[in-house]
Amino acid sequence: MTILKTALKKIFRDSFKEPVKVIFWDGEEISYNGEEPKYTVKFNKSISDELLNKDPTLALAEAYMDGDIEVEGSLEELIVDLYKNKDSFIRVKSELLSKIIKSKNNKHDSRENAHYHYDIGNDFYKLWLDKSMTYSCAYFKDKNDTLEMAQENKIDHILKKLNIKPNQKLLDIGCGWGELIIRAARDYGAKSYGITLSDEQYTKTLDRIKENKLEDRVFVKLMDYRDLKNEKFDRVVSIGMLEHVGKGNLNDYFSKVNELLNDGGISLSHSITMPNDGANNIFLNKYIFPGGYVPGIKEIITEVAENDFHLLDVESLRRHYARTLEMWTDNFESNLDEIRKTKDERFIRMWRLFLQGCAGSFKSGNIDIHQVLFSKGINDELPWTREYIYK
Incomplete structure (x- = not known):
């Protein structure tokens, strides 16, 4: 002792x-x-x-x-x-880290990992996410923005960066509960496709597509992105998905995006990053995100270059994610009575540690989050300055 x-x-x-x-x-x-x-x-x-x-x-x-x-x-x-x-x-x-981390996530592992985290139950996530069920970093134009406003801002910020046009085909890899693909079709006129490995997300997204009467413009599939074949898209986006592919699969991911994009097509990766080398976290891998790996920003830029993409824009949203997590934490703590109806105290303390620990990690600069925009070949249709993003 x-x-x-x-x-x-x-x-x-x-x-x-x-x-x-x-x-x-x-x-x-x-x-x-x-x-x-x-x-x-x-x-x-x-x-x-x-x-x-x-x-x-x-x-x-x-x-x-x-x-x-x-x-x-x-x-x-x-x-x-x-x-x-x-x-x-x-x-x-x-x-202990090397004993629980695999360098590559095969399709079975990826499916099981997604099920472990995202299929906890839509009712649980509804208690602390905003009403759009957007489970990724929000974008605050003003310190007084509500979570819902900031999540709407984030979707618009991404779609504007992509310079999405009516009738262009957009693919969202890891589409969550479908907010981006619905907004892209409804507000920007795109033809939207989403894929997810989560049963709960897939079912909820189907319901939302029907609610918005967008069955002819928005489509979702329950599948691994690596199984998508004989399809081409004008835009490919992934939000909070790259962290799940595993260290050994980063090149596979960017190579697949290259295969899926039309010439001149544009892609955006919105991903948590490390300031230098990529890393795993033993607590998160054991209890929250099995198979997760946070890439270093330099790894992402290297993959963009090695897959013959043209790098267009890189933006850090570190402070935005810290603020998002603080708002999620407030919602989580405000709904403990409801959460306790289905979850035990150990689960609650685990998620409290996850949410507040991640907020602290972003706040301290231990981790960051970047939106990386790149094109397949030259795209001279983008405006000359970033002003188009902020209109």
């Missing part, structure tokens, strides 16, 4: 810049960086010293999920503090 406490004291001493107080399971209290704590971490019981030695991030995350640790103060700001410190335990490379 003494060895465990010694290890934990070192972890907390080396990981925080802000004042933090730790209360151990035996009542001992210790403060770091000042006497007025910004956060208090209380251990209700001891934790696994074996797991702590192998991966402190996973050990402490699971202890929080199990209720063995309580945090007083902002969990999000605590995560920000951890990422600001280069000596923090959260930056230690996991010894």
Whole structure:
């Protein structure tokens, strides 16, 4: 027990810049960086010293999920503090990571991974997403934008970047609950196609297409993007999908986009990114996004170049995603009574850690999100400046 406490004291001493107080399971209290704590971490019981030695991030995350640790103060700001410190335990490379991460996601893995995360239940997601069920970074034109407004802004921002024209064919790879393909057809006159691996998303998207009376202009399929053959599109977009293809499949993805695009066609990838090399997160891979891999921005740009695309535009939306996650968190916490009707406390603490942890990770700059716009061959139909995007 003494060895465990010694290890934990070192972890907390080396990981925080802000004042933090730790209360151990035996009542001992210790403060770091000042006497007025910004956060208090209380251990209700001891934790696994074996797991702590192998991966402190996973050990402490699971202890929080199990209720063995309580945090007083902002969990999000605590995560920000951890990422600001280069000596923090959260930056230690996991010894366990390689055992649960596959370098490539085959079609069966991809299907199972999508089912694990996205088929939790539409009723659950409806409680904290906006009414359009858009589950990706919003775009805030103003600090007072509501979540719904910001998600509408995001769809328009993407479709304007793509310079979509009436009757052009657009493909959304990983179309979620269908908001973009419906808006592209309804508001921009496109002929829209979406594909997803999620049963719940597929069923809901079909319903929304019928509700909007767009059966002749919007189409959705339950399939892997790699199985799409003998089709050509003027525009191809993916929002929050590239993070799911796996490190070993990045080239396959961009090669497939090249195959699907008409000459002069334009594609946009909206993806979480790492500032340098790509990375996995053991907590997210084990509990939230199995098979996930966050590519480095340089990996994406390299793939664009190596697949003979022409890079048109790169934009960071890091602050926008932090704000989106904070709004999702507010909605999540406001609907706990409803969530508890179908989910247990461990699930709730797991998702709280996920939402606030991701917000903190974006806020600290540990991760970013980029929209990367590129064309197959030269496209001289785009306006000369970015002004067309902001009209």
